[in-house]
Structures are given as C-alpha cells and as structure tokens.
Amino acid sequence: MLSERQRMILTAIVDDYIRSAEPVGSRSISKRGDVIYSPATIRNEMADLEELGLLEQPHTSAGRIPSIKGYRYYVDHLIRLGGVGEQDVLKIRGFFAEKMNLWEEVVSHAATILSQLTNYTSIVLGPETFSTTLKHFQLVPLNESSAVAIIVTSTGHVEHRTVTLPEGIGMDDVQKIVNLLNDKLADVPFIKIKSVLHNEVGRELSRFVDRCEQLLQVLENTLAEKTEPKVFLSGATNILTQPEFKDVDKVKNILDMLEETPKLMQLFQSVPEGIQVRIGTENVVEAINQCSLITASYSYDGQSLGTIGILGPTRMDYGKVISLLDFLSKDMALFMARWQK
Amino acid sequence: MLSERQRMILTAIVDDYIRSAEPVGSRSISKRGDVIYSPATIRNEMADLEELGLLEQPHTSAGRIPSIKGYRYYVDHLIRLGGVGEQDVLKIRGFFAEKMNLWEEVVSHAATILSQLTNYTSIVLGPETFSTTLKHFQLVPLNESSAVAIIVTSTGHVEHRTVTLPEGIGMDDVQKIVNLLNDKLADVPFIKIKSVLHNEVGRELSRFVDRCEQLLQVLENTLAEKTEPKVFLSGATNILTQPEFKDVDKVKNILDMLEETPKLMQLFQSVPEGIQVRIGTENVVEAINQCSLITASYSYDGQSLGTIGILGPTRMDYGKVISLLDFLSKDMALFMARWQK
DNA sequence: GTTAGCACTCAATATAAGCGAGTGCTAATC
C-alpha cells in the first residue's frame, strides 16, 4: 500500500512523463507546486517507488520513468478522468449529426475522428454480423456453377460471398428457395438462423423442390458462417510522431502488424465488455509490447456490437483516451440503437 | 548524344547504385571488369556526365549518384530487361491457379504478390465498374425513406450504396421498377446504361407506374454514377527498409499519403496504356518526389480494366520491376478475359 | 587519347574535455 505522498509523487511523475517524454527528476517535481517537499525527500520516495517496481531509471544519473507496473497502478488507482473537452464533444456531436445509413460509414468515420482527436492510431471493429438480424437475402448466378450470395442486415450492412452451386439444379428452383428463405428468415437474428432453417424451412421446402438439400446446405453455411468483423484503421502513421518511435526499426514491426488483419484481430481477442487498458507487455502480441491498447466495446440491449480501440505508446494520455472512448462508445451505441427499430 | 563509353559508365553507375545505395566512385567501376578503363579516364567521363546533368555528387569527395535525368536516360535507353526470374514466374502461376471468383480477390492477391516479389509497395487499382456490364440490380428497403441499392457486375463485383427514396412511393411500385430494370438492363455495359434507360425503359415504365419519374431519376444516378475504383495496397511498410528512408520524417509524408485514398488516386491520374515510369519529381504528388512509381494497365479487348503499380525509392530496380509488371499485367488480363464470357 | 601521380576535399569516425541534470548519502535542522 502506498502512502498518500507516494501516490502524489507517482502521479506527478506519470503526468509529467506523459507530457514531456523525458525522464522526470526530483527537482522538477518539487517545483511543480502540488508536491510541497524538497527534492531530497522526493528522491527518497522515488527510490522506494523504484524498489516497489513502479519506477525505472534509464541510467544512473537520469530521472525516473514509470514502469509498466507504474502505469498500471496509475491507471487503476491514480488517474483523474477529466471528461471530454468541449471542442471534442462538439466534433463528435457534429459527426453524429451527419446522416449515415450504413454501419460501415459510422464505424469508419468514428475511426477517423478518434485518431484525429487523440493523435494516436485508432482501430475500430464492427459490425459483427452475428449481433444483427437478416433483412434480405439474394443469390445472383454468375455462371453455371457459382453465384454471389448477398446478405443485407438490419443495419444496412451488405455482405457478399461466392457460393458454389450444386450441379444440375435449375434456376427456377434456386429462385423458389431464395424466395422462401426471404419469407422465413426476414428479421431473424443471425444467431437463430440455423435453428429456424432446420425447424421451419427444411420441412416446408422439401414439399416444393426436389434435390434441394445440397443447395440448402450450402446456403445454410453461407448464412450462418460467422463473418470476420471488418476492421477500420485510422492514423496508423501517428505513431511516427512519437519521440520514442523515432527509430524506423521499432516502428516497422508495429506498422507491419497493422497491415495484417488477422494479427490485428488477435489484438482484440477476448476483450471484455466496457473499457479495457492493456499496457506494454500486457498485450499478447509482441509487436506492440512498447505500446498500450485501450479498448471500449459498444453494445445495444446487452448485446455487444463491436469494439473501438486506441493504440499508442505506453506513454499515452490515458486519462484523455479513456474519457474519449467511454464517451464515443456510448454515443455510438445510442446512435445505433435508434436504428435497430 | 552520349558516346558508347559514357553509356557504359552511366549504366555501371546506375546499376551499382541501385544495388548498394552508396555513391559510386571511379575506382570501383574500373574494378568491375566490364569497363576496361583506368579510374582517371572514368573520372573524366563522370565529370562530363555530371555536366550533362545525368549524375550528381552528394559532396566533393564522394562518388557519383544518378540524377533524376540520369535515371530517366537509363530507363529510356540503357535498361536491360532480364525478364522475370523462374522463381517469380512459379509464384505467379501458382497464384493464378487458385480458384478466384471475385474480382476483388484477384486484385488484392495480385497486390500482395507484387509487394512480396519486389519488396516495394504495390498499389493495384480495379475494377473500374464502367468497363463491365450489369448482371443484377436489387433494392432493399431499410426504412420508409432509404434503401440499399445493390449492383452486381459481370465480374462478380458487388457494389452497394444507400439511396433516398422519394416520398409516398409504394413498395410494390418499387418492386415493379426493379424488376423492369433487371429485365432491360441485364448484360448492358455500364457505359450504355444511361441511354438505354432513357430510350427503352422510360417509355415503357410510364405505362406501368405513376409517379415513378423521381425514383427512376434516383436509380439512374445510382447506376450511372462512376464508381471510384477500389484501391488495394500491400507492403506499405517496405519503404521503411530502404536506407534512404531511415529518417522517420521523410517516411511520414509518404505513408500519410498512402493512407488517404483520394491522394492515392491522384497518383494514377492520367496514366496511359501500357507501362509508365515516373521518376522522382516527375510525379505530380509532392510527397513522393523522392520515389519512383511504375504503373502498368491491364486491359481486355482494348478496354482498360485497371492499373497495377509499384512505388519504391528512385533508386529502384527498374529492370526487375518493369519486367514483373509487364508479365503480371498481361497474365491478369488473360485471367480476366477467361471470365468475361 | 589515356593514365599515373599527387595534392586536396570532406564526410565519417574516433577521442577527449566540459557541462549539467540528476542521483545517493550524510549530517544538520525542524
């Protein structure tokens, strides 16, 4: 357990370091005004904090910088959430005032706004098709053996993939099946599609059409296949403005990872509801062991819709980013809730 | 007009510099074996080449490097196209052997392959919807006032956008119009859609439906709107491995530009048929004045389908990249030709 | 026309000196 004084000093060091990117010395803290002890006293406390693993010294005659553990303590116990600045609120409000019909638009714009407001890299995931309902289904034949399946969700999200048609099935049979599926599956949540298909549709269908089992199977897979949520990135190059990433080699790994969608998804694996902060090596993906990732999921009616995240250096403005993500994720949820009806 | 010896020396310098990224001195050329003159003679020629603006000296006591004009001369007159390496051919063949149904897949994979084979950044444009024909058209209502218009092209490309429905139009009227459009417009090239709509459809439609002019107008715009060709990027971070881009600030501008699609499109404005090399400041976009962009358009039946390009430092392996782009663009054209039927 | 020789240039590297921000420890002070 830290003393009140230690907490004050740790807070001061983290805050200063976040601002300046320079190791913080005892003298500069003493001069700040909010810690009214002499440099010597502060030095003693700093030595103790280092012993506790909360601070580090780049070299003997330098000031202190927070360790991962130090940031963790700061985020868990010391942080003051200042709320979102007036300017930023206005920008976000303006953003949501625009007319947007497609989920993609909302999400990609959100990513842009986030990276602009923070000067870090924003990563926004969504929509997860599974959390929406089917609006319309269509099969457009390309040639004898393949077709494009088009799925429109209640959120205006359009998804398409190619399917291979079973041999020797007639076009009008296909059309019948598609019509029936539209009838039966409209407004059914994706999560229930499989069971509806089996219980209601299968029976009925066999009355109409012969040899439809294969096709039905294909379509079932197509419809029920969990889709990768789309990833929207913005401000990937912002990392280059950070002094700790002046070195090209350090940056390369990070940018490489951002280019690879699967790796990116891995970052978001098992993020819980609400706001989550992962500092430095707390991230499983090695490439970002020098970075922190803050994520916030946005949800509707208890159902998680997607996740928004900010990737920056461990020396990131946690207070600002957390406030902002909290604010934006709630606004997004609200915005999309208006839609669900 | 350059003498044969000058051409040999210029070739040697460009080749060496492309390999080593270091200014090339007279001694090292003399030792290569293919230019059998003493360093002193070569120095004299180098001085002449510099006077002609083909070479530059970073500083007095350094070797020479090619100027933009030097590269230009090299590309126009000296380059030896070695063809594509066996390894690379195999990879490309393997790539086209895969089954791909959507144009997007082909194009995005092509981008990946290109960046892998060259270690530069690849930018692939396509498909331009205008060069294909309409396969299917669908309108899925989202609510009273808006709907998603879905367009499937002959190449399996699916395109969607939201449209605003005119007030007070009935759903069955909408359906009638959509059906009619599908009847009349199937397999019509996008380039002709506007005229077909006016001549054949407009007349006929007014017989069926009242108050459809507005909707028809909206759909006409939707269908005839020239779509931005999609851009696929790969290997954006490869630029970071180049020694001339060790400096983060130089790289930032380039990567920033790559993140912005409109800027990226600007790069490809007015690229002619065939292979085009733009060296350094020959590029209009300032951010890449230290880079060269090589583009090749792929076409079918005289109609340009899209463009593939490689962005690298001016000190780029022009011979290899040109051969590769030539090869790949032709293969892509062939692959897609098989499809058009 | 070609080349050997030589003085010269200049970035890059190495070496040393000085500075200064910051520390840890000790002893005096509150």
Add this chain to the structure above:
DNA sequence: GATTAGCACTCGCTTATATTGAGTGCTAAC
C-alpha cells in the same frame, strides 16, 4: 523521527579536435 541542505559522484549529451580514407580534379608523362 521526519525533513532537508549540502556535497561528491555518475553518466549521457554536447562540443571541440584530430584522424582516417574514399574519392576527386588537375597536371604531366606515356
């Protein structure tokens, strides 16, 4: 006992200075 002034010490950073070596341009000889 907690706090702080004082001081010696550390060490990265900056600046100044020398050294090196790859490369040049010019001249004179071949």
